[in-house]
Amino acid sequence: MANPIEQFQIKPIVDLQVAGVNVSFTNSAVMMVVTVVLITAFLTVSVRSRALVPGRWQSMAEVFYEFIANMLRDNVGSEGRKYFPFVFSLFMFVLFGNLLGLLPGAFTFTSQIVVTFVMAAVVFVGVTVIGFVRHGLHFLRFFFPHGAPLATAVILVPIELISYLSRPISLSVRLFANMTAGHIILTILGGFVVSLGAFYLVPGVIPFAFLSAVALLEFGIALLQAYVFTALTCIYLHDAIHMH
Amino acid sequence: MAERDNPPSLEELDARLRAARERERAGRGREERVASAGLGLAMRLAVEFVVGIAVGVAIGWGLDRWLGTRPWLMVLFLLLGGAAGVMNAYRAARGLDDTVGIGAAQRRRTRSEKDN
Known part of the structure; x- marks a missing residue:
């Protein structure tokens, strides 16, 4: 199995070493490059005609845009x-990364905590800076609930x-x-099929x-998780912009 | 939109545009958030709780290393992290997780309830 x-x-x-740091071009990096190239190709080629009545590809691009x-x-x-360009790029990158990862033999870079954490950290730092x-x-006032006794600040502020x-x-x-989890389940079930069959x-x-x-189900999760990641980014952005 | 025999008058269009613009400026279409499936919510609560503790421990560990007070700050921040984890899970379950600080979330909740 x-x-x-x-x-x-x-x-x-x-294999690449820059000043003692391993910056090798890996299978994960290949998938990221493929993802970016595919997104760019999809979005530029599909809207090239700039038709008033969109064709099939152009409507697809417009669906993503409008979403x-x-x-x-x-x-x-x-x-x-x-902030649309940033949020749109983030969504397309995660979505295509998730979906391309489902192709047989493809590497899923969104299954690496490093990749997702860096994206989340960029969102977090950006939102904090905007705030x-x-x-x-x-x-900073938001780290202390309005109307709570001042003495509780010692506990409440660190918790917040x-x-x-x-x-x-x-x-x-x-x-x-x-x-x-999804990819592990798929591989295990696939192993069952082969060994039982x-x-x-x-x-x-x-x-x-x-x-x-x-x-x-995994296709659904790939779409849903891209949506969740982007929706939470929007919510955090809302938070930093309207603060009252 | 369905085809109509007589197109809407310019005034009507103008009013509709203004209403749409008003809605856009308010940007509060968030109340009807999609109810997550049970499993997704359970997973989310677990992650929120564990992450709170993990961040607390990490902060305590880092401060200990920096100040040389091992292990006391880690113990303190483990407890604080546990409290933050419980609060995170509570906020995620109640849908109060969309602002910085729970106080602001609760105020917004009461305000939006008053509006409706």
């Missing part, structure tokens, strides 16, 4: 529009601070855990039915 963890192994493709634009408008309001720039030190600092981690862990054909059909259902 195939080792379910093996698929997450990072394999260097081009994120509506999400930003509903969650952040009109001030959120200038401080727009509201100054007023931002830890709660705030845990945001990027829970954001990244959610995406990473969902993708990792090799003995008798009929029992192999049962895990295959499960595998098909779970594979379908």
